[in-house]
Amino acid sequence: MNAADTAFVLICSALVMFMTPGLGLFYGGMVRSKNVLATIMQSFILLGLVSILWAVAGYTLAFGKDVGGIIGNLDFLFLNGVGMDAAGGPVENIPHLAFMIFQCMFAVITPALITGAFAERMKFGGFLVFTTLWIFVVYAPMAHWVWGKGWMAEMGALDFAGGAVVHMSSAAAALAATVVLGKRKGYGHRPFIPHNLPMTVLGAAILWFGWFGFNAGSALAADGFAANAFVTTHLAAAAAALAWIFMEWRHSGKATTLGAASGAVAGLVAITPGAGFVTAMPAILIGVGGGVFCYLGIILKGKLGYDDSLDVVGVHGVGGTWGAIATGLFASVNKATGLFYGNPSQLWIQLASVAATWAFCFTASLILFKLVDATIGLRASDEEEERGLDLSQHNETGYQA
Amino acid sequence: MKKVEIITRTFKLDDIKAGLSEIGIKGMTVSEVKGFGRQGGHKEVYRGAEYQVDFVVKVKIEVVVEDARVADVIAAATKAARTGQVGDGKIFVMPVEEVVRIRTGETGDAAV
Numbered sequence: 001m002n003a004a005d006t007a008f009v010l011i012c013s014a015l016v017m018f019m020t021p022g023l024g025l026f027y028g029g030m031v032r033s034k035n036v037l038a039t040i041m042q043s044f045i046l047l048g049l050v051s052i053l054w055a056v057a058g059y060t061l062a063f064g065k066d067v068g069g070i071i072g073n074l075d076f077l078f079l080n081g082v083g084m085d086a087a088g089g090p091v092e093n094i095p096h097l098a099f100m101i102f103q104c105m106f107a108v109i110t111p112a113l114i115t116g117a118f119a120e121r122m123k124f125g126g127f128l129v130f131t132t133l134w135i136f137v138v139y140a141p142m143a144h145w146v147w148g149k150g151w152m153a154e155m156g157a158l159d160f161a162g163g164a165v166v167h168m169s170s171a172a173a174a175l176a177a178t179v180v181l182g183k184r185k186g187y188g189h190r191p192f193i194p195h196n197l198p199m200t201v202l203g204a205a206i207l208w209f210g211w212f213g214f215n216a217g218s219a220l221a222a223d224g225f226a227a228n229a230f231v232t233t234h235l236a237a238a239a240a241a242l243a244w245i246f247m248e249w250r251h252s253g254k255a256t257t258l259g260a261a262s263g264a265v266a267g268l269v270a271i272t273p274g275a276g277f278v279t280a281m282p283a284i285l286i287g288v289g290g291g292v293f294c295y296l297g298i299i300l301k302g303k304l305g306y307d308d309s310l311d312v313v314g315v316h317g318v319g320g321t322w323g324a325i326a327t328g329l330f331a332s333v334n335k336a337t338g339l340f341y342g343n344p345s346q347l348w349i350q351l352a353s354v355a356a357t358w359a360f361c362f363t364a365s366l367i368l369f370k371l372v373d374a375t376i377g378l379r380a381s382d383e384e385e386e387r388g389l390d391l392s393q394h395n396e397t398g399y400q401a
Numbered sequence: 402m403k404k405v406e407i408i409t410r411t412f413k414l415d416d417i418k419a420g421l422s423e424i425g426i427k428g429m430t431v432s433e434v435k436g437f438g439r440q441g442g443h444k445e446v447y448r449g450a451e452y453q454v455d456f457v458v459k460v461k462i463e464v465v466v467e468d469a470r471v472a473d474v475i476a477a478a479t480k481a482a483r484t485g486q487v488g489d490g491k492i493f494v495m496p497v498e499e500v501v502r503i504r505t506g507e508t509g510d511a512a513v
Contacts, residue, residue: 191452191454252449256446258447
């Protein structure tokens with residue numbers, strides 16, 4: 001085992017952990033003040049819920065010994081066999097526990113992303129039950145397929161830090177949520193304006209910071225590949241923030257702070273699948289694509305008329321899809337080659353993986369949402385929604401007058 | 402006794418406070434309000450979606466004075482608040498039936 005690699009992966013795990021409350025703040029600032037606590041809670045509480053689910057059973061289903069390319073076995077149930085040395089883990093240089101806890105933080109934040117789509121109208125109990133099911137039915141299989149020696153890995157799909165496992169999966173679930181839950185009351189008639197953009201920008205900054213752990217940490221070693229992933233991550237975020245604000249400056253007349261924050265996040269999403277496979281200059285192009293395509297995606301949402309409150313589909317769906325395709329175009333390092341470097345087949349593999357991801361995650365999530373809706377119920381009542389979720393779900397208010 | 406309600410631009414609060422103090426007004430109640438008259442609202446854009454915000458934030462200053470001083474209050478407030486632009490606001494005067502000083506129990510003009 002390597003001490004530097006171990007230290008690095010543990011610190012990156014902490015960085016990724018920080019992204020979950022950061023996401024809570026990012027989303028929290030964008031909702032109306034009567035829903036701020038409920039929105040933050042939906043992210044924060046997953047640190048509790050998903051961590052336990054992961055340790056008990058999620059980890060083994062994702063990274064246990066492969067069964068038919070579909071799922072991991074139960075060798076690591078209750079973290080049996082996951083110890084302080086590298087034994088049983090996928091790599092030799094860090095303790096198995098370090099790998100597990102690093103992956104745990106990814107499992108925590110992925111369902112938190114979905115919450116943006118149903119913000120301001122989801123019941124807390126239904127949300128917890130849905131998330132529990134989703135971790136086992138959608139997340140663990142996806143993680144297994146892409147990183148756990150499952151069928152997508154066997155096919156050669158490239159996803160360095162979770163373009164499919166994290167972003168496309170949560171975006172597909174977000175889309176399913178809008179179908180099942182419907183629009184917020186007053187959508188389209190009343191203005192729903194972000195109530196605390198400073199909070200949102202703080203959240204975006206925490207996400208950018210944490211993403212260094214998310215992407216560079218996925219190298220699972222303190223080496224040149226990690227350094228490369230760090231750099232590509234940063235440049236993609238930078239390029240995307242600029243691209244977004246230039247788009248909106250031309251389109252609606254002013255550059256906005258919400259645009260800068262959203263653009264940066266879009267770039268970070270876009271670089272996630274390719275961070276360890278592309279180099280710096282292509283990362284800038286990938287970032288620009290992230291900013292441009294995600295901005296257009298959000299404009300398109302307005303025209304299509306579905307209520308994805310905080311643009312999960314527009315940012316994580318479009319960004320993750322673009323990032324996966326871009327990886328097929330620009331991959332050039334770390335045993336990966338894309339179209340622009342002489343290997344057209346990678347692009348087809350990426351497209352196949354994108355299609356399978358969207359199809360599986362959307363369908364499975366749709367079924368889970370309908371199941372929970374039919375049993376416990378998902379949507380807050382009209383009165384609860386009007387009062388605000390902070391009061392109706394948690395008996396709290398975010399701000400005393 | 403009359404209540405004089407002054408609704409005007411928020412940044413004029415300090416000037417009005419100074420102006421009223423100069424004519425011996427020793428107390429007031431201040432609140433932040435929203436409203437519109439002839440002054441239109443403004444446009445805000447969030448992620449490409451435009452919102453027309455009709456209401457403008459103003460400050461409301463309320464003072465209760467003896468009938469004889471109402472004209473002075475109106476003159477002082479107007480002088481302090483007027484800019485000449487649309488959006489200067491309005492002053493309302495309404496009768497007050499009773500005033501009580503809680504600490505001493507005084508009523509009427511003595512309590513103002």
